[in-house]
Amino acid sequence: MKRLGLISTYAVLRENRGLALSIRQLQSTKFNSQEKAMKTKNVNKGSRGFAVTAEKYEPIRKAILASIPRSQDGMSFKELVAAVKGRVSEELFPKRGSVAWYTKVVQLDLEAKGQIERIPGVKPQRVRRVR
DSSP states (O other): OOOOOHHHHHHHHHHSTTOOOOHHHHHTTOSOTTSOEEEOOOOSTTOOOOEEEHHHHHHHHHHHHHHSOOSSSOEEHHHHHHHHHTTSOTTTOOSTTHHHHHHHHHHHHHHHTTSEEEOTTOSSOEEEEOO
């Protein structure tokens, strides 16, 4: 079965009024069949990861790993987003705020995989590469 976009799926559901799906089920149909979705991990307890396409995950992951220092000081999230924006294509992320959202999703995934870590006891939160 071909997956439709979220809006198209909603239109189909409205036509078939007897069919009721939750928002989560609608969100799972977001990617079309040509895009390969992957599930990220989340380091926060009680939180699940997100489904993102590899097409968007990989450039953000590479930009994060290239931007975050291994030093004790690390980097704040605001600094990280600015650094990642400079390293990824605007064509791939045309929506405002999109880079920040993907940066956070990939940051949480990389933390869960042990590639980066939060610096404990520091506010605002800062992250660094694991040695």
